[in-house]
Amino acid sequence: MKPFFNLGCALVAWNELCRVSRTRGRPEGATPLPFQQGRDKRQFICHETAPRLASYGSLLLEPIWLLNHNVNGRWQLTATALGNGLNLRLQTLLRAWLPEMPLAPEAGPGVMRMRLAVRGYLVDIGAPPPFLRPPRAIDARSPLLSGIAPYLEQVASVVQLSDAQSGELLGGGVNLLDVRLPPEPSQAGSWQALLACDWPRLLQAGESALAAG
Template structure:
């Protein structure tokens, strides 16, 4: 859950909100390498729209530190995500701005082909847990998704998918929020290394 907690920390810092002590209740999703969090399924029924935050990429720097990098709004992956969600979940319209009844979607994908970097020559002092020694955990992450209230930032749900050697299943049209939380985002977007720098 390292990537989940780091995403929460970065999101709070970016939005100016106070860091909250998160104690998410995860349960197994559709398969053994998927974990879904939802405070209460009834919470999501009050939301009728989806505000997409620019995609985050989990990557390593040259000094070996892990980092979360936010893509530009017009990045090709964000445009693909918007189009896929419109086709896959037509019952959840996309909103242009935050407001009541609008949930914010935050998605993290690892940059494919990440290889362990050499350890830096001196200790790293940072509040972020994304430093050396966590590669064994973070390299297992296929995607992290979070849903929060677009007005007050309250966490509504989310999910973590771990890497799997087996090919993913085809994604039929989704019906509701649970399909959104249980989606295999890496497979749905078919994210390739060359798209890391695509704009």
């Protein structure tokens, strides 16, 4: 059952980001993008055809979304401010890592929008690891014991690529906790690298991760 649970976690995280960010999704009648296992059993990706994605030459970044608990213990996805240090770090990393895909200042033809959600503590350099953080007090009424919470507990990051003008989803990837990926950056093409990247690791390590790759 473990592979099906992992896929379920990926689908729940994907749908939640689509819901919260009001992603337009696929055109009516279009074939859904199927998820498949990526470079690890705890990574799942989906994408349009290679020729379709290759027609995009620049990237428009949305502010990073953080997957965290609120004060009541409920899961929440919150967008960071544009000037947040994480967003500035992401811009710097992408300019150094993928110079062939420049960052676009606004939506336009051939521009791909990138939406990234990451587990909050995984990219907070000052945050203690999970085993050092105090446990949350929960009871039988806690949302952590029902619904989608058990699935979101397993999620490390979600990335979505869409057409910057139409909003049509073009691809995406979900990494679960403890995913084991090769050193970055990937030697694949730009959009493949965006889907299969270990985003929490890159954002935590910064330029040292690129040097190690």
